[in-house]
Every structure is written in structure tokens, then in C-alpha cells.
Amino acid sequence: MKGVAITGMGIISAIGNSVEENYISLIENKIGISRIQNISTVHADVIKVGEIKKTNEDLVAELKLNEDNNFSRTAMIGTLAAKQAVENADITDINEFRTGLISATSVGGMDMTERHYYDYFEKPELVKYITCHDGGDVAEKIAEELGLKGMVTTISTACSSAANSIMLGARLIKTGKLDRVIVGGADALAKFTINGFKTLMILSDDYNKPFDNARKGLNLGEAAAFLVLESDEIVAKQNKKVLARVSGYGNANDAYHQTASSENGDGAYLAMKKAFEVSGIKPSEIDYINVHGTATPNNDLSEGRALLRIYEDEKVPDFSSTKPFTGHTLAAAAAIEAVYSVLAIQNNVVYPNLNSDIPMEEFDLKPQTSLKNKTIEHVLSNSFGFGGNCSTLIFSKS
Amino acid sequence: MKKTYINGVGCISTQKTFDTVFLEEAVVNHDENVLAIVPPAYKEYISPAASRRMAKGVKNGIVSSALAMKDANVENVDAIITGTGLGCIEDSEKFLKSILDNNEEFLTPTSFIQSTHNTVGAQIALLQQCKGYNFTYVNGAVSFESALIDAKMQIEEEEANSILVGGVDENGEYTTALFKLNGRIKKDNSGPYEVLTSTTSGAVYGEGASFFVLENERKDNTYAELLDVSIVNTLDENEVETAIVSFLKSNNLEISDIDALVLGFDGNANFENYYKNLAENSFAQTPVLYYKHLSGEYDTASAFAFWMASNILKTQEIPEIVKVNAVEKPNYKTILLYNQLNGKNHSFTLLSK
Numbered sequence: 001m002k003g004v005a006i007t008g009m010g011i012i013s014a015i016g017n018s019v020e021e022n023y024i025s026l027i028e029n030k031i032g033i034s035r036i037q038n039i040s041t042v043h044a045d046v047i048k049v050g051e052i053k054k055t056n057e058d059l060v061a062e063l064k065l066n067e068d069n070n071f072s073r074t075a076m077i078g079t080l081a082a083k084q085a086v087e088n089a090d091i092t093d094i095n096e097f098r099t100g101l102i103s104a105t106s107v108g109g110m111d112m113t114e115r116h117y118y119d120y121f122e123k124p125e126l127v128k129y130i131t132c133h134d135g136g137d138v139a140e141k142i143a144e145e146l147g148l149k150g151m152v153t154t155i156s157t158a159c160s161s162a163a164n165s166i167m168l169g170a171r172l173i174k175t176g177k178l179d180r181v182i183v184g185g186a187d188a189l190a191k192f193t194i195n196g197f198k199t200l201m202i203l204s205d206d207y208n209k210p211f212d213n214a215r216k217g218l219n220l221g222e223a224a225a226f227l228v229l230e231s232d233e234i235v236a237k238q239n240k241k242v243l244a245r246v247s248g249y250g251n252a253n254d255a256y257h258q259t260a261s262s263e264n265g266d267g268a269y270l271a272m273k274k275a276f277e278v279s280g281i282k283p284s285e286i287d288y289i290n291v292h293g294t295a296t297p298n299n300d301l302s303e304g305r306a307l308l309r310i311y312e313d314e315k316v317p318d319f320s321s322t323k324p325f326t327g328h329t330l331a332a333a334a335a336i337e338a339v340y341s342v343l344a345i346q347n348n349v350v351y352p353n354l355n356s357d358i359p360m361e362e363f364d365l366k367p368q369t370s371l372k373n374k375t376i377e378h379v380l381s382n383s384f385g386f387g388g389n390c391s392t393l394i395f396s397k398s
Numbered sequence: 399m400k401k402t403y404i405n406g407v408g409c410i411s412t413q414k415t416f417d418t419v420f421l422e423e424a425v426v427n428h429d430e431n432v433l434a435i436v437p438p439a440y441k442e443y444i445s446p447a448a449s450r451r452m453a454k455g456v457k458n459g460i461v462s463s464a465l466a467m468k469d470a471n472v473e474n475v476d477a478i479i480t481g482t483g484l485g486c487i488e489d490s491e492k493f494l495k496s497i498l499d500n501n502e503e504f505l506t507p508t509s510f511i512q513s514t515h516n517t518v519g520a521q522i523a524l525l526q527q528c529k530g531y532n533f534t535y536v537n538g539a540v541s542f543e544s545a546l547i548d549a550k551m552q553i554e555e556e557e558a559n560s561i562l563v564g565g566v567d568e569n570g571e572y573t574t575a576l577f578k579l580n581g582r583i584k585k586d587n588s589g590p591y592e593v594l595t596s597t598t599s600g601a602v603y604g605e606g607a608s609f610f611v612l613e614n615e616r617k618d619n620t621y622a623e624l625l626d627v628s629i630v631n632t633l634d635e636n637e638v639e640t641a642i643v644s645f646l647k648s649n650n651l652e653i654s655d656i657d658a659l660v661l662g663f664d665g666n667a668n669f670e671n672y673y674k675n676l677a678e679n680s681f682a683q684t685p686v687l688y689y690k691h692l693s694g695e696y697d698t699a700s701a702f703a704f705w706m707a708s709n710i711l712k713t714q715e716i717p718e719i720v721k722v723n724a725v726e727k728p729n730y731k732t733i734l735l736y737n738q739l740n741g742k743n744h745s746f747t748l749l750s751k
Contacts, residue, residue: 105536121579128580130579131582133573134538135515148631153535156536175554177551192493192510256524258521259507385514389532
């Protein structure tokens with residue numbers, strides 16, 4: 001199958017404030033993992049994070065927001081990325097066609113809620129931030145900034161959220177329900193998630209090492225990315241440049257545990273299997289797999305086993321996790337990795353899986369650890385979240 | 399293209415909506431500005447050990463989905479799609495408070511684990527060992543309708559034959575206090591609280607969980623056919639009627655074909671014109687119904703309306719307690735639901751017998 005056209009991308013992450021900056025960081029091994037600066041937390045000296053090195057004041061200025069705005073950090077980075085994507089797709093009149101926005105977030109405006117929680121009753125000037133907590137607030141803000149009036153919704157399935165927003169967007173285009181849709185996700189760092197993952201004891205105090213035998217856990221990150229998907233009619237009518245296509249997608253549930261993945265990666269296996277069915281391409285046709293690869297002992301083992309089940313007797317293609325660059329950006333992860341997948345197709349590269357030295361003892365699976373140039377036609381990208389939520393996307397050269 | 403039928407319903411709400419025929423036991427509460435659910439016997443559905451760890455939203459989601467599946471006489475479904483405005487707000491509050499109160503120390507993961515927005519859908523999947531498609535929508539007042547759109551598309555495209563779809567929200571104590579502070583909930587002690595004649599802003603708040611089994615075939619126990627669902631982020635007051643007319647037109651219908659209109663009146667005087675204009679003008683000759691005086695306002699309250707409309711189409715009776723006007727029809731074939739919140743997140747849902 002041909003797949004749904006991607007005509008624009010926008011991104012802000014710890015490794016860059018634009019698509020170009022992110023790409024350069026990926027091919028020049030410039031990682032974005034560091035000590036935390038923008039949030040005051042007691043864990044500052046023990047955790048490393050993928051932080052966007054802009055303060056909220058910087059972001060307000062960049063977006064030219066009024067002083068009385070009530071944007072959360074998540075909404076600001078989301079708006080920046082969505083605006084880039086719309087500009088990149090050369091869209092001048094946002095409501096010209098049936099245009100939708102599907103966003104994704106895990107904790108939305110939690111950064112404001114946790115900052116002001118006990119002050120709301122004392123400081124009337126802060127009351128405006130109460131509505132930021134709503135999961136849909138980020139999408140509302142982005143829609144308003146873009147002037148988009150039509151279908152707007154938000155998906156929250158933890159760390160697979162943005163994969164699901166891309167999946168829904170592709171389905172809405174395929175079924176002709178929309179002509180154009182902006183899909184992606186945003187999540188800012190918050191004490192809430194830092195402490196949540198800390199109590200689960202899956203945060204590494206070191207740089208994360210996906211698919212390494214000595215991996216200790218993940219580094220959290222923050223990011224936002226959006227992609228513009230358009231129908232073939234609009235692409236033809238406006239003679240649009242197609243960056244790549246969403247050719248396959250699948251979502252399945254592991255139905256095993258609220259936060260842990262099953263030993264054999266049932267959910268992951270089923271998600272990949274569905275994505276192959278939708279795309280009509282064979283596993284052997286995949287040139288690069290951008291794995292979920294969070295570097296937690298549980299994820300990499302489960303995902304690795306699922307990959308081996310999909311590939312059976314065949315060789316697993318070159319794969320890498322880009323989370324050593326960006327950290328795990330939760331609900332935004334699949335969106336930034338979608339941008340990286342498209343860039344891999346455009347530039348014919350496999351990104352290195354950094355920090356991985358010792359192969360895992362449970363199986364014979366080694367990630368690609370250095371930058372590799374080769375022809376890339378199809379990329380598979382995995383994203384898995386709490387609640388057993390497993391999603392796979394396949395991107396193909398147009 | 400396959401059609402979508404509502405074949406089972408389950409509703410936990412601020413009224414007794416389980417173990418009842420329809421709304422015969424409903425009562426309007428004029429005295430409180432926050433309404434709590436009428437709890438079912440959880441132990442019939444969830445083990446006491448599991449129940450203790452679960453917040454009420456998760457429990458209500460599990461019970462209402464079990465009721466819907468029993469009602470539809472199905473053992474399993476192909477997909478689970480959930481809508482929730484504020485998600486598991488009780489556990490979010492609990493975890494956030496312990497972070498702030500203990501300066502990020504001595505924390506346990508339970509409430510963090512359960513604070514995730516997709517906990518309800520995930521727990522249902524876990525209980526039923528449903529490994530299929532599992533999405534959760536969180537977009538204010540269109541959270542449930544987003545789930546409906548997705549489900550309908552799954553059935554049309556034959557990606558799934560049977561789907562559990564629902565809307566669930568729970569009240570959290572601190573968040574309720576914040577909503578009183580920012581005016582989303584009406585002021586304390588300012589009752590009696592009326593919905594249709596209110597002159598103040600804000601709403602009486604509620605909570606609930608409604609789940610439905612949607613399938614691709616009509617059965618003996620079918621309630622209704624889900625004809626269409628549409629969501630629109632932004633509409634001015636004077637754009638609503640045009641939006642409805644074009645929505646109906648795309649389904650080959652006109653205003654006169656609508657046998658009942660269910661409106662989301664919530665007593666917020668600032669935005670009641672969105673509904674009032676329709677009820678008093680273009681739909682003046684149509685039976686007009688309301689429900690938030692029974693369910694309270696919350697992001698997925700429209701799932702309660704969906705439950706109500708399904709029941710009306712099945713029983714062909716409209717309970718007195720939900721009537722806005724005195725218009726009646728000999729029979730009820732097509733029902734339109736319209737909801738919005740603060741002039742945003744508009745939804746149009748069309749059901750037919």
C-alpha cells in the first residue's frame with residue numbers, strides 16, 4: 001500500500017529546536033542528556049535528563065505570548081513544534097480544507113499544576129493556570145495559536161500516545177474523514193513524572209544504555225513534535241512535496257501488567273504484526289528499526305524478544321534507540337522518533353545506539369552502535385506505554 | 399461499509415442507573431453543587447484485594463463495562479476505547495500531594511501507576527485479557543465522542559467487529575475545590591441549583607462511567623444504530639445551527655426528521671444560548687431533552703446522554719424528568735445529541751432506532 005503522505009514536520013527536543021538541528025545532533029553524536037536546570041528537584045544531583053535548555057520565559061518570548069497567558073510548558077513546546085510543522089508543509093490557510101489536530105500528552109500541564117498547587121487559594125493571579133491541568137488543554141492552545149477550528153482531540157496512552165495520534169490521523173485521512181491532519185505530541189519534564197519513575201526504580205543515574213547488558217534504566221526527557229499528514233488529492237492539487245509516508249500502523253495491548261511488559265513481548269509482537277498487515281510489506285523489507293529501547297531492564301528484554309518472534313529465522317534489521325540522545329520523552333517519544341524515522345529515509349542513515357557496549361546475555365541481538373549510511377526504504381518505529389499499550393508505525397519512502 | 403449498533407449499555411452515575419428499568423428512580427438534587435455517584439456492589443465485579451487499590455473511576459469503569467457486556471451478551475470484544483476528561487484525578491492528586499508534602503521523598507509508586515489516563519482502559523483489558531486495540535482520549539468535553547468516532551471508524555473499516563467504548567470521570571477532592579475557586583463549579587451554598595433557569599455561571603458537577611458495546615450487526619437486543627458523530631473545536635453561537643444542518647444533510651436528514659434533541663444544558667448562564675437558541679427556534683417543534691440536572695456536568699457527561707438516548711430509542715418512552723418542552727412524537731426514530739463546554743468542544747451525535 002502507498003501510505004498516507006507526510007508533508008511537514010516540526011520538532012523541539014533536548015538535541016535541537018528544529019528538524020535540522022535535531023538531524024545534525026543525531027549524525028554528529030551530540031547528545032542532549034545533562035543535569036536538570038529548569039526544575040528544582042531534590043533528585044537534581046542523581047538524575048540525568050534530556051531537557052530543552054530554554055526557560056519558560058524564553059518560550060513565552062519566542063511565541064510572543066501576552067503576559068496574561070496561561071500556557072503550560074507542555075503547551076508552549078507543543079505550539080512551537082506544531083507551528084514549525086504547518087510552516088514546513090507550506091500551509092497558509094489552516095481551515096482551507098477539512099483540517100484536524102490530534103495531539104498526545106501524558107501529563108499535559110502538570111508542570112503548572114505542581115508548581116502552583118497550594119498557591120492557588122492565596123494568589124488570585126495564578127488561578128488562570130487551573131485549567132492547564134486538563135489533558136486537552138495543550139491541543140486547545142495549539143489549535144487556538146494555529147487558528148484551527150475543526151476536529152481537535154488528544155490521545156493519552158502513556159508512552160505510546162503520539163504513535164497513536166499518528167495512527168488515528170492516518171486512519172482519518174485514509175477513510176476520507178479529513179483532508180489534512182496535524183498529528184504528534186508534547187510532554188514537558190515535571191516533578192510528577194520524575195518522582196513517579198523514580199519510585200518505580202527505573203531511572204538511571206547514568207547515561208541510558210539501551211540494549212546493553214548493564215543497562216540501569218531510563219533518562220527522562222521533554223520534547224514536542226508534530227507532522228502534517230495530507231490526502232493524496234491535496235498533495236496532487238497543490239503539488240506538495242511528500243517527505244515520506246505512513247504506510248503501516250498497529251496497536252495492541254499486552255494485557256499483562258499496568259507498568260511492566262510481558263516476558264515474551266506479546267503486545268509488542270501483536271502491534272508489529274498488525275502494522276505489517278496494514279502496510280502489506282514483509283518484515284525483511286524493513287531497513288531500519290527505531291526501537292522503543294528505553295534502557296530499562298524490562299523493556300529492552302521484552303522488546304528484543306518480540307523482535308525475534310517477528311523475524312523468526314530471519315536476521316533482525318539494523319536497529320537503534322535514539323533515547324540516549326533525547327531521553328525518554330514519554331507521550332512525545334513516538335512523534336520525535338517519527339521525525340527521526342522520516343529523516344532516516346530522506347538521508348539514508350541509521351542512527352547510532354549510543355552507550356551500548358556489552359550485548360545482552362539473553363539473546364543474540366546487537367544494536368547498530370555507529371552511524372551507518374545505507375539505502376533506507378522502510379523504517380519501523382516502536383512505542384510502548386503503561387497499561388500494556390503497544391504501538392508500531394511503519395514509514396516508507398514516497 | 400458496516401453499520402454500527404449499540405448492543406449493550408452500562409451506566410454508573412449520580413442516579414441509580416443500574417438494576418433499574420430506566421430513569422424511574424431518578425431524583426433532581428437542587429441542594430448540592432457537587433454530586434457523587436450511586437455506588438454499585440463492587441464486590442460482585444472486583445475482588446476486595448484489587449478493589450482496595452483502585453480509585454473509584456477505575457472501579458466504575460470496570461463495573462459499567464461489565465454491565466454493558468452482560469447486557470450485550472458478549473464474552474469478549476475486539477477493542478476497548480475510552481474517553482476521560484481528567485482521567486484518574488484522585489490518584490494524580492494523591493501522588494502530587496505526597497511529592498509536595500514530603501519534599502519528593504518517601505514515595506510509593508501505586509498512585510503514580512494508577513494516575514495514568516489510560517488506567518481504566520488498561521485495567522479492563524487486563525481483566526478480560528483483551529489484547530486488541532486500546533485507545534484513551536482526553537480532550538475535555540469531546541473525550542467520549544472522540545472514542546465514538548474512532549470506534550465507528552473501526553467497525554466501518556472492519557478493523558473490529560465488537561468494541562467496548564465508554565466515558566468515565568471521577569471527582570477528586572482537591573480538584574473540586576480548585577474548580578470552585580476558578581468558577582467552573584457553582585459557588586457553595588448558593589442553591590437551590592437549577593439548570594434551565596439559572597442566571598449564574600459555573601455548573602453543578604458530577605461524575606460517572608458509562609460503557610457501551612458497539613457491534614457491526616443488529617441483534618434482538620440492539621438499542622440503536624449509531625449513525626454519525628462529529629466534533630468541532632470552535633463555533634460561535636450563531637454558527638451552531640448551520641453546523642447542525644450540514645451535519646444532518648451529510649446523513650440525508652433535515653431538522654424535521656429529528657424526533658428528539660438532547661442538549662447539554664448545565665446551568666452555566668454564560669453559555670446557555672448555544673442550547674437555548676436551538677430549543678426556542680429551529681427545534682421548537684421537536685421534543686427537547688436535558689440530562690445534566692441528573693448527571694451533573696463533567697467532561698464525559700455526554701456519555702450519560704448517549705445512555706439515555708439509547709434507552710429512549712429502545713423503550714420508545716421519554717421520562718418526564720428529562721423533558722425541556724412539552725412537544726411529543728408518536729414514535730422516536732432519530733435522536734440528535736448536541737453538547738459543548740464553554741463555547742468549545744462541540745459534539746453532534748446521531749442515533750436511530
